[in-house]
Amino acid sequence: MSDPATAARLTLDLTAGLKPAELEDFYRDLHRHPELAFQEHRTAAKLAARLRPAGYDVTEGVGRTGVVGVLVNGDGPVVWLRGDMDALPVQEATGLEYASTVDGVMHACGHDLHVTWLAAAAEVLAAARDTWSGTLVVVGQPAEESGGGAAAMVAAGVHPRFPRPDVLLGQHVTPGLAGFYPHTPGLTMSASDDIDVVVHGIGGHGSRPESTVDPVVTAAYIVTRLQTVVSREVAARESVVLTVGRFNAGTKHNIIPAEARLALNLRTQDTRVRERVLGAVRRIVAGECQAAGCRVPPEVTVRPGYPNTVNDACLDGEIAAVHRELFGAHTVFDFGPALGSEDFSLLAPTDVPYDYWYVTATPAEVWEAAPGDDLAEKFGNVPxxxxxxxxxxxSVLVPGVRTLVSAALSRLA
Structure with missing residues (x-):
C-alpha cells in the first residue's frame, strides 16, 4: 500500500499525458448511443476494444453483456475496478449537441462517464506497469439500473473464473458543483426492494357497482394508507422511503375491472426497519382487501433488489486521504448515507473490503443559477x-480518471 502523497504524485505524473479532447470524443459517442440493461452490446465492445490493445486479457459476455479485463503484472494485491454501462428509459431533454440518438433512452445516470473513466484509467495503469506490481481486473458491469447486472455476473462465475479481489473499487457521478469527491465510511447507500401488489376484486358494468367489488377503490385506499407507514410506524431517526411508482387498473370508462396492480419501492438502511415496513405493507393490503369484501386474498410479492452498500471504513479512509492529496483537503467530505441504491457490493466476495465514492459534476454556471442559499438547497434544485x-x-473527465488511478495505485504494490 502506497502512502497518500506518493500515490497522488505518481497519479499526476502518469495522467499528465491524458488528452481531454480524446476523452470527450469517447464520452460523447457513448452518450449518443445509450443502451438499456443487458443490451449494452455496443458499449461493451467499445470498452473491450480499449482494453485489448493495452494488454488486458479480455472476456466478453460475462453475465450476458459484461466485460472483464485482466492484467497480471507480477506479485501483489488483486484490485478490481468496476464501472457500470447501462442507460435508462428516459427521453433526453438536455439540448446537448451530443444528445442521445436513441428515442426514449438516455444516459441519465452518467454511466457513459463511468465507462470513459474506467477505460482511460485501465489504459493509464497498463502503460505504467513499471510503477506497480499485482493484478488489475477491470469490470464493465451491465444492468445496474435494473438491479440484475452484478448478480448475473456472479451467477456467470465471475469470482471463480477471474483472480479473486483483495479490494473492489468504484465511483459514481453525482450532482453538486463540479470538483468535489465525497467519501462516506461505512453505510453509504441504502437497500432497495420492489413490491408488487395485486388486488383481486369482482368486475362488472359501471352502471351496477353494487354487483362488484371495485379493486380500484380498494387499491386507492391502500395507496392512501401506505402514506402513514413511514410517518406513523417508523422512528423519526430512521431513514426510510416508501414509494408507489405505478397504479394499473381497468381497460374502459364503463367497466369496473376485476383486479388492480400496484408497484411499490422501499428504501431502508436497517434490516429490522425493513422487516417492520414490509410487515406493515402486507398488513395494510390484507386489511383493506378484507374491509372491501374481496373474495380472493391479495398477492404481495417482494423482489429484493439491492443490498445496503457499506464501505470498509479503513479502506475508505485510505483512499479519501489519497484524493485529498490529489485534489486538496477541501474537496473531500463525508456525504453521509444516501437513500439511493446500488448492486456494486454484490461483486465483492464475502470478507473482501470495498470502497465506493462520488464525483460531483454539475457545471458551475448551472450550480450558480440554481435557487438556494446553501449547499442542500442548491443540491435539490439542480438536475x-x-x-x-x-x-x-x-471538465470532470480527467479528474474522474485520476480518482480511479490513484485509488488503484494506493493498493497495488
Missing part, C-alpha cells in the same frame, strides 16, 4: 441522476 436534464460537466 440530478435520472433526470432528462442531467448533463454532467465534461
Amino acid at each position: 440530478g441522476n435520472h433526470s432528462p436534464l442531467f448533463a454532467p460537466d465534461p
Whole structure:
C-alpha cells in the first residue's frame, strides 16, 4: 500500500499525458448511443476494444453483456475496478449537441462517464506497469439500473473464473458543483426492494357497482394508507422511503375491472426497519382487501433488489486521504448515507473490503443559477441522476480518471 502523497504524485505524473479532447470524443459517442440493461452490446465492445490493445486479457459476455479485463503484472494485491454501462428509459431533454440518438433512452445516470473513466484509467495503469506490481481486473458491469447486472455476473462465475479481489473499487457521478469527491465510511447507500401488489376484486358494468367489488377503490385506499407507514410506524431517526411508482387498473370508462396492480419501492438502511415496513405493507393490503369484501386474498410479492452498500471504513479512509492529496483537503467530505441504491457490493466476495465514492459534476454556471442559499438547497434544485436534464460537466473527465488511478495505485504494490 502506497502512502497518500506518493500515490497522488505518481497519479499526476502518469495522467499528465491524458488528452481531454480524446476523452470527450469517447464520452460523447457513448452518450449518443445509450443502451438499456443487458443490451449494452455496443458499449461493451467499445470498452473491450480499449482494453485489448493495452494488454488486458479480455472476456466478453460475462453475465450476458459484461466485460472483464485482466492484467497480471507480477506479485501483489488483486484490485478490481468496476464501472457500470447501462442507460435508462428516459427521453433526453438536455439540448446537448451530443444528445442521445436513441428515442426514449438516455444516459441519465452518467454511466457513459463511468465507462470513459474506467477505460482511460485501465489504459493509464497498463502503460505504467513499471510503477506497480499485482493484478488489475477491470469490470464493465451491465444492468445496474435494473438491479440484475452484478448478480448475473456472479451467477456467470465471475469470482471463480477471474483472480479473486483483495479490494473492489468504484465511483459514481453525482450532482453538486463540479470538483468535489465525497467519501462516506461505512453505510453509504441504502437497500432497495420492489413490491408488487395485486388486488383481486369482482368486475362488472359501471352502471351496477353494487354487483362488484371495485379493486380500484380498494387499491386507492391502500395507496392512501401506505402514506402513514413511514410517518406513523417508523422512528423519526430512521431513514426510510416508501414509494408507489405505478397504479394499473381497468381497460374502459364503463367497466369496473376485476383486479388492480400496484408497484411499490422501499428504501431502508436497517434490516429490522425493513422487516417492520414490509410487515406493515402486507398488513395494510390484507386489511383493506378484507374491509372491501374481496373474495380472493391479495398477492404481495417482494423482489429484493439491492443490498445496503457499506464501505470498509479503513479502506475508505485510505483512499479519501489519497484524493485529498490529489485534489486538496477541501474537496473531500463525508456525504453521509444516501437513500439511493446500488448492486456494486454484490461483486465483492464475502470478507473482501470495498470502497465506493462520488464525483460531483454539475457545471458551475448551472450550480450558480440554481435557487438556494446553501449547499442542500442548491443540491435539490439542480438536475440530478435520472433526470432528462442531467448533463454532467465534461471538465470532470480527467479528474474522474485520476480518482480511479490513484485509488488503484494506493493498493497495488
